[in-house]
Amino acid sequence: MDFTYTEEQKMIKDAARGFLEKACPNVEWYLDMDKDEKGFTPELWKGMAELGWMGIMFPEKYGGIGGSFLDLVVLLEEMGYAAVPGPFFSTVLLGGLAVLEAGTDAQKNDLLPKIAEGKCLLTLALTEAASTVYDPFFIETTAKAAGDNYIINGVKLFVPDANVSDVIIAAVRTSGTTGDKDGISLFLVDSKTPGVKTTLLKTTAGDKLCEVIFDAVTVSKDKILGSLNGAGAVITRVLQYAAVGKCAEMLGGSQKVMEITVAYAKERVQFGKAIGVYQAVQHHCANQKMAIEGSTYITYKAAWMLCNGLPATRIVASAKAWGSEAYKKVAAIGHQIFGGTGYIVEHPMPIYSRRAKAAEYAYGNANYHRQLVATELGL
């Protein structure tokens, strides 16, 4: 066993910390990004591309730097720490990894180098309105064959960053019935194709979740990603990466919250003493620490298992079940210790607590993932 980072990972971490501190300068900037239609700046995106982040996990022949999923997780942890906005997660984890997992050579050659350069943004259009309880396989959107093309019809919801994406990977039903895992296919849809309509939803985190309507969208059959009707396994795999990636972001966010909270507990004086002297406050901080210790090891273990191709269904679900609740709890404690000041919109706390809420529901909340664990237990 080894609970340390590699030298390269330490370098990734330091570089990310330094870059993001400058790139995300202050709370006003975050609030601007919340309001901004795109939610990020061209400079930020360019800087990240120059550091090679988008291609961190792609093989060198596709313009990447040939790192592992663990390296990506290290980076995502820093992104969560900085609460960086923008389409990195959707482009790299939902888009890039789907292409890497399932793409043909031609598709990989076409897309991965562009993604690595920051010149192509992707996302995955998966969940739908009828999924009032999160279920990524509850897919009613259809693609019907028409000669060499397919015609896509349907509505997708909570599609991250679709408003800025060049390519939207649409998960559609090509056979079977709505709830089936089989019969789903993925299509690489150019977002400018006639009939694709994207509407930004207003969210608590100010992140850019969208409704995407596919209204008789024509796509040629060489845009199928992976096998016809066989996308279930690809989606499962991508969602495992996404869940663990989200855990890494949540872990980073929790650490930042704990850091500023503990610093404040040492500095804020009431009743003649730093509030960190009071046991009620100490216990809160200790609870933050305990939650985060758990998140750290379960996130890295899940990433390690995915990285090494070990069966990871249960650990991934455990990680997201734990992490979703842990981040929420850590953020709530942060608010409690900051008192009134943390409730003011210009304070960093709301940036984190609002993102904790979004992250809790991304790729299934704790209830959803506990159900997966229960299934793994044979229940």
Next chain:
Amino acid sequence: MAWDFGILKEEEAYRQKVADFLDKELTEEIARQSWEDLGLDVEGRAFAKKLYAAGLMGWSWPVEYGGKGLPPIYDFILIDELGKRWGAHVPNDVAYTMVGHTILRRGSAEMKKEFIPQIIQGEIEFGLGYTEPEAGSDLANMKMTAVEDGDYFVINGQKTFNTESHYSEYHWLAAKTDTKVSAYKGISLFIVDQRAPGITIRPMITMSGERTNEIFYDEVKVPKNRLVGEKNKGFYYMMEALGSERNYVFVPSRYLPYLNMIVDYAKNTTFKGIPLAENPMVRDKIAQIAVEIDMSTLLADHARWMEWNHLPMTCEPEITKVFVSEMEQRMVDSAMQILDQFCQLKEGSKWAPLNGRMEWEFLHSFMTTIGAGTSEVGRTVIAQRGLGLPRG
């Protein structure tokens, strides 16, 4: 007679009268101005006067100032009925449920004559001026000073988180009148004209979009007759009022609209053809929300009952406060789990469930365990005042 949870016929008649009036007159817009602390503006202030004109304000207040001289339960009924309809507070909340009672207890005859009728008539509101940057939980650590100078006190310093002040006529202000003695013995309360020269009010916007204020006093002259009660007794008056204030401010009926909303949602939303209402997890979560609202209603009823029977309250209103404020956070969390991904959609967004109310309540809920005293300090009060545990 012991153990009686009913209310009298006359009380029920009043409740019905209030309910009928509110069902007709309380618009969503007015209710939300009060609930969201946005500031009451024109409609909200007009609504306070309307309530008075309909003969529904002041039943629990002394006859000589225009009230009916009845027990506090009438005011509690009023607040509960407002709460059931999103009208979180009486429109001039600080005046009617907090400040007014201290004026009645401690103000001079002249002060009562000037202010109480206006409060009952919904004409005036106060901003609560206690908290300062260095004085949150530790209120006695306030730095604002009021120095006697002829017929006036001259006040200097800064307040923060004074919520209603941007639309209030008056500031209910605590300041140091003796800096040489222990803080508890050197604070006085004042009624200050909120627009007096030398006062600057700056907005502070919260994460849920509510407005509160920081307020700066620069050589503000306050006439001596605006000192409340005796000089240097202010801290004592504040503490004396605290239990009663909690009884009026932490109102469990306020959560019923949320409960009703989520019940409707569960009945009317299906997944795979089955109503959410049949999902065991959904049923359990909603039932728990209801259990806690029922429970908190009883905690509140008990503490209020003590108040109107003049029984000494030690920690009972504090129990209500801590419980209700934490319940609010649990309620939001459970309700959001039922809304699942949709919970994060804001009012005005396409697909937002329940008009985005639960999302707003999520943002708001972070303040409930902080404002008006934190849960940590509250538990210390329960342990020390309620249970007699030693002070650290």
